[in-house]
Amino acid sequence: MEIGKEVDMDVMKDAQIGIIETETTMPVENDDLPIEQGEIIIEEITRNHKLLHRHRLNQNNITIGRNYQNDIILTDPHICPQHLSLSYSQDDWRINDNNSVNGTSLENSECKKQDAHQQVLNDGDVIVLGKSQLRILFKNHRVADTIAFSPFESLIDLIRHPVAVFTSIALFILIAANIAYLNQPTETNISQLFVSAFSMSLLFAVWPAGVALVSHLTKHDPRILAQLGISFTFFILMWLSDLLEEIIAFNSASNSVLGLIIALVPIGLAFCLFWLNSYIGFHVSAKRRIVVALSITTLLFGGSYLLQYSKKPEFNPHPQYNATIMAPSYLIAPSNSVDSFIEQSNALFEQANKAAQQD
C-alpha cells in the first residue's frame, strides 16, 4: 500500500494555514491482498468556492479533523478533533461522521444540502463541516477547455512595455498641460502648467493602481504596468474623442445625427477600458467580465447623468445652446445662407408654442 502523499498545487506558500505534509507512517498490513486502491482529490475551498489547498490522496481511508493525527488537518474551531472519515470500498467513497458536535452535510452539484453521514460521494460534491468546505473530485473529473490566448495578449504585451507606459503617461501630461493652457484666461507660466498636469496624471493613476491592488488582494497577478499602460492609453483616446466631438459640434448644425453618434464614443471607450482592466487583472468567465464592465460603465455614466438631471432647475430662464467654435483651420463644413437659417429657426416658434402649452 502506498503512502498517501498530499500535493499542494496552487498555493505553495500558504502551507502554514493548516496543512502538514502528510508523510504519515501508516502501519503496513496485508501486503499481499488484491489491491483496490482509492484515489481522491480533496480541495479546501472558501465559501465563495475559491481554492485554498488541494490534496491528492491514494489511500482507502482518510480521516479529517482538527487533531494532528488526521490525514487532512483543518484549523476551523467548529470542527471536532476527529470529525469524519472517508472510506473506499466497492468503487465508492462513503462518508462517516464520528458524532461530531456540529455535524456534516453534503452539497451536490444541484446544490441540494443533506446530512452527510453514510452518504456515497459523487464527483464535485462539497462537504460542509463547521464553517469550512471541502470539494471532492475524482481523477476522471472533466476540466474546462483550454482558453487560447486572445489577440489582446499581444496588444497588452506591447502596451505594458515600460517605454510604452512612460510614453502614454508623458503624452497624457502634455495633453493635460495643453488643456490647462487653453483655458487659462491670463498669462501662463509653463512650470505651473506642468505641475498641475503632473498632479492630474497622479490623480488619474489612482484608477489603474486601485484595480491592480484589488487584483493583488484577490490572489491574482497585479500586473501594474499593464494596468497603467492600458488605462492611460484609454484616457488619451477619450480626450481624442472629445476633440472629435468638438470638431463635429463646430462643423454641424444643431440636432445633427453625427453629433449624437459621437456622444456614444466615450461610453464605448469606457466600456472597453473596464473590460480590459478586468481582463488583465482577474481570471473570470467572459460573460462575467462583460457584466462587470457593463455595470461599471452604467454606474459611471448613469450616475453622472442622474447627478446632472437632479441639479437641473425646474425652469431655466437662460437659453441652452451649443456655441462650440474653433479656429478656422478646423472649419471643414460649408456654410449656409441666411434664408436657410431663417427657415430652420421658424420651426422653433412652433416648438416654443408647444412647450408653452405643455405646462
Place this chain on the structure above:
Amino acid sequence: MKAFFTLVFILLSHTTFASEQAEEIFAQLTPSLYQIKLIDKASGEKSSIGSGFQISKDGIIATNYHVISSYARHPEKYRIEYLDHQGNTAEMDLVSVDVINDLALVKRQVDGDMPYFRLSDTKPIKGEKLFALGNPHDLGMIVVPGTYNGLKKESFNERIHFTGSINSGMSGGPVVNKSEQVVGINVATSGNQIGFLVPHEKLVKLFHDYNKEAPEDIKQQMAAQLFSNQNKLMKALLNNTWQSKELAGKAMFPVIEVPFIRCWGDSNADKKDALILAAIANCSLDENTYISSHFFTGSVEIEFRYMQAKNLSDNKFYHLYQKQIARAGSGNRASKNDVSEYQCNNDLITPSSTANTSKSITNKSVFCTRAYKDFPGLFDVLYLGASVDKNQQALVSHFTLAGVSQENAMEFTGKFMEAVSWK
C-alpha cells in the same frame, strides 16, 4: 442790507404763495383722491398699494396698471379696494387697462353724482408749475409741487419729465395744473427730483375707448395692446435707415437711426495685460413694458463685440472667445408662469450680401426663442453670431427682442444678419 431783506421777503412770500396754492388745491380735490389697495384674499392683508383719482361722476377711477397688475394677472387671488379721504373702504372692479402706457380704470359703486377730476384739454408748457398728488409709502395723501419739463427725450412711448419728488405709493396719483385739471399721472421716478408722468392724452384716449366700448376680457385687451405695440416698434426699427458703422476699424455693424435706440461704447484698450483687445458697441431701447413684478417685455438690446488676439495661438484665442459667447441671456425678466423655456438652433452661416467679397463673414449663428403663455403669438428671441473665419480676430453680433411676433422677429433677424460684415 435793505436789498437782502427784500430778497428774503420775496423768497418767503413766494414759498408762502406756493404752499397756499397747494393747500387750496389739496382741499378741493381730496374727496376725489383714493388710495388703491390690492388685498390678498387668502391672508386678508394688502399686498400692494398705490394712488388713484376719480375721473367721472359715476365712479370711474384712474390709476396705474402696475398698481393693480397682480389682480389683472390673477383675479382669483386678489381683490381691489379703495380707501377714500374719510376712511371708507369698498371693493372695486377692474374695467379697462392700457398696459403699454401703464394705465388702468377701476370702478367703484356710487350712490349719486360725485365730484371728479377734469382732464386738461391742453398740454402744459415747459417750466409750468404742476402739483403731484398721492399717498407715498402709505403715509397719507400729500401734494408735491414741481415743474413740467417737457416730454422725456428719445422715448418710444411718451413720458412727461416732471421735476419733483415722486415716491412709491404715489403711483397712479394725478398731476394737476394751477386750474386743477389733470395733465399727467405719476408713474415712475429715477431719484433726485426726477419723476416721470404718463401724459394725460393717454388717459383721455383710454377713457374715451372705454366709454365707446368696454373691453370684454382684460387679458385679451392686454394681448391686443402688446401685439399692436410690438408691431409699431418693430415697424419703426425695420423701416428706418440702418446706418453702417465701423467697429475698431475692422468690422461693420448697423446702427438703427431712431431716437429711442441709444448706443454706448467701451473697450479695454487701457488694459495692457489683457490677452485679447475688445471693443464693444451696445445699443438698446431704454424702456420696457411692465406686465407683472417678475415679467417685463418690450425691450430691445443689440450688441457688437470686436476682439483681436495679442500674442496668442489661434487655438487659445478661440478657446477664450468661446467662453465669451457661452452665456448669452435674455434681455427681459420672465418666470416659469409667463414663458416657455428657450428653444435654440445653430448653424454655420455666410450672409449672401457679403459673399464673394473681401468683406465676407462666416458666423456660427445661434437663434433661440421662447413663447408667452398668456399672450399667444408673442415671443422673446435671442440671436448670437460669432465669426469663425479669421484666425486672430473675431466679431460677435448679438441681439435680444422681447415680446415680438414671429414675423417681425424673423424679418429683423434676416436684416440684422445681412447687415454685419468685416470691413
